[in-house]
Amino acid sequence: MAEEPARKDGGGAQLLGSLAAALLIVAAAIWAVTARLGPTSIAELEAAEEAAEAAEEAGEEKAEESGGGRRRRGRDR
Amino acid sequence: MEEFLVALTRGNVTEVKIVLATVVALLAAYQVGLMAVGYGKLRLPFLKPLPASKAHRAIGDSIVAVTLTVAIMCIGYFGFEDDAALHIVLAVALLLVLAFKIAVIRRMHRLNRLLPALGISVFLLFWATWFSAAAEHLV
Numbered sequence: 001m002a003e004e005p006a007r008k009d010g011g012g013a014q015l016l017g018s019l020a021a022a023l024l025i026v027a028a029a030i031w032a033v034t035a036r037l038g039p040t041s042i043a044e045l046e047a048a049e050e051a052a053e054a055a056e057e058a059g060e061e062k063a064e065e066s067g068g069g070r071r072r073r074g075r076d077r
Numbered sequence: 078m079e080e081f082l083v084a085l086t087r088g089n090v091t092e093v094k095i096v097l098a099t100v101v102a103l104l105a106a107y108q109v110g111l112m113a114v115g116y117g118k119l120r121l122p123f124l125k126p127l128p129a130s131k132a133h134r135a136i137g138d139s140i141v142a143v144t145l146t147v148a149i150m151c152i153g154y155f156g157f158e159d160d161a162a163l164h165i166v167l168a169v170a171l172l173l174v175l176a177f178k179i180a181v182i183r184r185m186h187r188l189n190r191l192l193p194a195l196g197i198s199v200f201l202l203f204w205a206t207w208f209s210a211a212a213e214h215l216v
Contacts, residue, residue, distance in 0.1 A: 011128045018111060018124065018132030022139075025107055029100045036215050037092050 078153040090154045095211045097147045101140050102211075105203040108133055108140070112196055141175065148172065151210075164209040171202035 086093045113119035115130035148168065157165055178195040181188045 011125060014124050014128035015131050015135075018128060019135060022104060022107060022132070022136045025103050026100050029103050030096055033096045033099050033215065034092075037095065 082150055082154045086150075090150060091214070094147055094150050094154075095214055097143055097150075098207050098211045099215070101143050101147070102203050102207040104136060104140050105200045108136060109196065109200050111136070112193075116193065141179070144172075144175070161210070164206065167202060167206040167209050171199065171206050174198050174202060 082090050110119070111129045111133040114121055114124050115126050115133055117126055151168070155161065174195060178192065178199055181191060181195065
C-alpha cells in the first residue's frame with residue numbers, strides 16, 4: 001500500500017532516472033575502454049603485418065642487390 | 078565456436094570481452110549504491126528506496142545477461158587455460174554466487190537476510206574477476 005504514493009510522488013520518474021544513469025555509465029565505460037584500447041586491433045595487426053612484410057621484402061631486395069645482382073645479370077644473359 | 082566468436086567480433090574477441098566486463102563491473106558498483114538507497118542505508122533527496130530497488134532489479138537482469146555473454150565468449154574462445162587458473166576460479170565463484178543470489182531472490186525467500194552479504198560478494202567477485210583478466214589491458 002505504501003508503494004502507491006511513492007509511485008505517484010514521482011517513483012516512475014526516479015526509476016527512469018536511475019536506469020538512465022545506468023545507461024550513461026554503460027556509454028561512458030564503452031567510450032573510455034575503446035579509447036584506451038585504440039583502433040580495432042585487427043587494423044593494428046594488419047598494419048603491423050604489412051610493415052613487417054615490407055621490411056622483409058626490403059631486406060631481401062638489398063640482399064639480392066648486393067649478392068644476387070650478379071645472378072640476375074647471369075640470368076639476363 | 079571459436080570461429081563464430083571471431084566472426085561475430087570481427088577478430089576483436091578480447092577487446093569486446095574487456096569492454097563488456099568493464100561495463101558490468103561498473104554497473105555492479107552502481108548496483109551497490111542503488112541497494113544502499115533501497116535498504117535505507119543511504120538517503121538521497123532525489124531517489125526513494127522503492128524506485129532504487131526496482132532499478133536495481135532491472136539493471137541486475139541486464140548484468141546477468143551480459144555476464145553470461147562474457148562467460149560464453151571467454152570459455153568459447155580461450156577455453157580453460159592453465160595460466161588463467163585464478164581468473165577461472167574467480168569467474169566460476171562469481172557465477173555460482175550470482176546463481177545462488179538469484180535463487181534466493183526468486184524462490185528461497187526464507188534466506189532473504191543473506192541478500193546484502195551475497196550482493197557484496199557478487200560485487201567483490203565482479204571486480205576480482207575483472208582485475209584478474211581485463212585490468213592488464215587497461216591499467
